[in-house]
Amino acid sequence: xxxxxxxxxxxxxxxxxxxxxxxxxxxxxxVPQLPKDAVGILYDATLCIGCKSCMxxxxxxxSEPGGALYHKETAGMIPYEYPAGDKIYDAPERLSDKTLxxxxxxxGGEKAAAGEKDGPAFSFIKQHCLHCIEPACVSVCPVAALxxxxxxxxxxxxxxxxxxxxYCQVACPxxxxxxxxxxxxxxxxxxxxxxxxxxxxKYSACCEFCPTGASIFGKVTDLRAEAKRRLALKPGxxxxxxxxxxxxxxxxxxxxxxxxxxxxxxxxxxxxxxLFLAGVNFDKLGFNPRITNQVYPDFTWSxxxxxxxxxxxxxxxxxxxxxxxxxLEKKKNDAGKGDAS
Amino acid sequence: xxxxxxxxNDNLLSGVTRRDFMKFCTAVAATMGLPLSAVPQIxxxxxxxxxxxxxxxxxxxxxxxxxxxxxxxxPDIVTLIFDLISLEYSExxxxxxxHQAEAFRAQSIEENKGKFILVVDGAIPVKDKGVxxxxxxxxxLDILLETAPLAAAVIAIGSxxxxxxxAAASPNPTGATPVHEILKGxxxxxxxxxxxxxxxxxFLSTVIHYxxxxxxxxxxxxxxxxxxxSRLIHENCERRPHFDAGRFAEEFGDxxxxxxxxxxxxGCKGPETYNNCSTLPFNDTPGCWPVATGSPxxxxxxxxxxxxxxxxxxxxxxxxxxxxxxxxxxxxKGGGAKGFAYxxxxxxxxxxxxxxxxxxxxxx
Numbered sequence: 140x141x142x143x144x145x146x147x148x149x150x151x152x153x154x155x156x157x158x159x160x161x162x163x164x165x166x167x168x169x170v171p172q173l174p175k176d177a178v179g180i181l182y183d184a185t186l187c188i189g190c191k192s193c194m195x196x197x198x199x200x201x202s203e204p205g206g207a208l209y210h211k212e213t214a215g216m217i218p219y220e221y222p223a224g225d226k227i228y229d230a231p232e233r234l235s236d237k238t239l240x241x242x243x244x245x246x247g248g249e250k251a252a253a254g255e256k257d258g259p260a261f262s263f264i265k266q267h268c269l270h271c272i273e274p275a276c277v278s279v280c281p282v283a284a285l286x287x288x289x290x291x292x293x294x295x296x297x298x299x300x301x302x303x304x305x306y307c308q309v310a311c312p313x314x315x316x317x318x319x320x321x322x323x324x325x326x327x328x329x330x331x332x333x334x335x336x337x338x339x340x341k342y343s344a345c346c347e348f349c350p351t352g353a354s355i356f357g358k359v360t361d362l363r364a365e366a367k368r369r370l371a372l373k374p375g376x377x378x379x380x381x382x383x384x385x386x387x388x389x390x391x392x393x394x395x396x397x398x399x400x401x402x403x404x405x406x407x408x409x410x411x412x413x414l415f416l417a418g419v420n421f422d423k424l425g426f427n428p429r430i431t432n433q434v435y436p437d438f439t440w441s442x443x444x445x446x447x448x449x450x451x452x453x454x455x456x457x458x459x460x461x462x463x464x465x466x467l468e469k470k471k472n473d474a475g476k477g478d479a480s
Numbered sequence: 481x482x483x484x485x486x487x488x489n490d491n492l493l494s495g496v497t498r499r500d501f502m503k504f505c506t507a508v509a510a511t512m513g514l515p516l517s518a519v520p521q522i523x524x525x526x527x528x529x530x531x532x533x534x535x536x537x538x539x540x541x542x543x544x545x546x547x548x549x550x551x552x553x554x555p556d557i558v559t560l561i562f563d564l565i566s567l568e569y570s571e572x573x574x575x576x577x578x579h580q581a582e583a584f585r586a587q588s589i590e591e592n593k594g595k596f597i598l599v600v601d602g603a604i605p606v607k608d609k610g611v612x613x614x615x616x617x618x619x620x621l622d623i624l625l626e627t628a629p630l631a632a633a634v635i636a637i638g639s640x641x642x643x644x645x646x647a648a649a650s651p652n653p654t655g656a657t658p659v660h661e662i663l664k665g666x667x668x669x670x671x672x673x674x675x676x677x678x679x680x681x682x683f684l685s686t687v688i689h690y691x692x693x694x695x696x697x698x699x700x701x702x703x704x705x706x707x708x709x710s711r712l713i714h715e716n717c718e719r720r721p722h723f724d725a726g727r728f729a730e731e732f733g734d735x736x737x738x739x740x741x742x743x744x745x746x747g748c749k750g751p752e753t754y755n756n757c758s759t760l761p762f763n764d765t766p767g768c769w770p771v772a773t774g775s776p777x778x779x780x781x782x783x784x785x786x787x788x789x790x791x792x793x794x795x796x797x798x799x800x801x802x803x804x805x806x807x808x809x810x811x812x813k814g815g816g817a818k819g820f821a822y823x824x825x826x827x828x829x830x831x832x833x834x835x836x837x838x839x840x841x842x843x844x
Binding site for chain 2: 188189190191192193194195196229230232233241242243244245246261262263264348350351391393394422423424425
């Protein structure tokens with residue numbers, strides 16, 4: 140027998156430790172805690188004019204060193220969706236490995252065409268990473284390539300750690316992380332809230348270049364207060380909407396449109412740092428109605444928490460079975476040899 | 481048709497070939513969106529023996545509206561005032577002056593009661609009984625109130641006459657008032673041709689519509705002819721594709737500005753201004769309107785926009801209609817399955833046809 144008694148006992152003690160570790164009582168339902176300097180974006184669809192300025196400048200800003208689209212090999216190049224086509228008219232249709240931010244449109248249904256009162260006939264929606272307070276992608280990443288910054292709460296990606304399992308793509312309820320399938324050594328691509336620009340004293344490009352104040356950047360606590368203030372406004376009144384930054388001085392006087400009385404992102408998926416206001420129902424804007432207020436890592440915790448115990452048990456049971464069968468086999472062989480001689 | 485035009489106008493249309501004349505009539509019809517069949521009717525109307533009398537009054541104005549009219553190509557001002565209309569009185573274009581001109585105006589109004597077209601450019605000051613704009617020792621307010629009830633139609637040309645314009649800009653010290661407000665409640669139809677200056681063809685087309693059909697063109701709720709003012713400049717703007725693709729000039733003279741990107745962020749008021757500048761070139765010269773030259777539209781022809789909102793403030797986009805290439809927020813489902821079903825059905829039919837053909841072949 141290859142294993143002596145001493146080694147076997149050592150091994151058994153080890154697995155026993157693992158089992159007890161795995162058997163710690165299951166995590167209680169998390170109350171999401173906003174990081175102290177959490178930053179985010181407030182997107183107000185009633186102000187958006189669909190000009191795509193955010194998309195264009197997102198691409199430019201993230202192609203700079205440190206940006207989410209920057210690669211050493213293609214430094215200085217902007218990854219257009221159609222590299223062979225007309226670069227002046229790049230029109231991404233959805234999020235991709237070359238597009239971190241996309242404007243989509245709700246073009247009204249038959250009801251709106253028939254003139255029925257069904258809210259505004261048109262609305263835009265800006266799609267990019269929501270920077271969940273308890274991000275599912277971070278919870279499933281086996282190598283901690285995706286991490287949530289403890290101060291700003293930005294969900295960042297480290298391509299040197301990533302080994303390409305793409306669990307994050309499956310885990311994200313909003314379908315945000317994208318993968319460079321066409322590359323030999325691909326990375327996951329997602330909005331990192333332009334965190335490379337903070338060192339330069341700048342902030343998210345989509346907010347900096349938004350002409351109407353539809354996207355504004357700021358501390359999540361300020362953004363939440365601003366969103367609630369807007370919901371309390373009376374439609375038809377005038378309000379000085381902040382532009383670019385919630386704490387900035389730039390303002391634009393606009394007539395208040397009627398809002399759907401809901402701030403998306405306040406509680407959805409346990410709360411996100413990207414908040415939405417809109418004039419039409421959020422289901423119509425492409426938000427999956429199956430996304431609840433459940434904290435997503437909690438959603439899988441009841442299963443994931445058992446994984447170490449399961450692996451430990453399998454190891455012990457398997458080893459024990461192997462040892463027993465090995466012994467039995469040896470006995471049988473010895474007996475067989477004895478018979479033959 | 482041919483004989484009519486040539487026969488009745490040997491003396492009037494001297495120097496104008498029939499071909500040029502018909503070209504002009506077609507262009508007028510096109511401006512108003514009329515069918516080609518209206519061209520002969522227009523030709524007949526503008527060559528009628530008695531040219532319609534027009535009296536042109538000026539209030540607080542800069543003569544820009546007249547100046548732009550002087551530079552039209554089809555018809556040019558000579559053809560207009562000598563062949564098409566009979567310009568009885570205009571302070572800028574009168575040959576006579578002083579008492580002679582004033583006497584002729586009174587005489588013409590008397591002779592053409594209920595038949596003449598009254599054109600007004602410039603706002604009318606009403607403060608202090610209108611003493612801030614006097615013509616021949618009389619407030620222009622009084623002249624307008626005397627003349628307008630006798631006119632067949634009143635055309636307010638330019639933003640000053642239509643909305644008050646630059647004269648009515650805050651603090652409006654002279655109480656400058658648009659023409660339609662002064663004539664409100666008097667039952668006199670007023671056509672507004674706003675703009676600073678308006679495209680002269682919008683004015684000419686309105687006049688010729690009146691001559692041809694003996695009625696004013698369809699007007700919107702602000703009294704503007706629908707053929708010219710029913711669409712936003714933004715809708716047909718030559719720079720609109722840049723707007724839809726998110727490419728903007730961020731400041732004057734930057735790379736985007738030099739490449740002809742959208743001027744919205746520089747304060748272009750195209751998205752809230754109803755006019756046809758983007759489709760009908762000024763004075764037959766394409767590329768000579770503000771947006772084409774790289775200067776944002778300042779909404780000169782829109783009430784409460786031009787001369788009211790700051791020049792470089794961002795416009796409120798009136799209808800932010802998503803262009804076709806914006807992806808749907810909720811993609812349509814089932815399209816793929818449908819396509820697949822059609823494919824399967826097609827393949828089945830194809831297989832059946834092939835099988836039948838084979839069987840037929842064997843039978844032969």
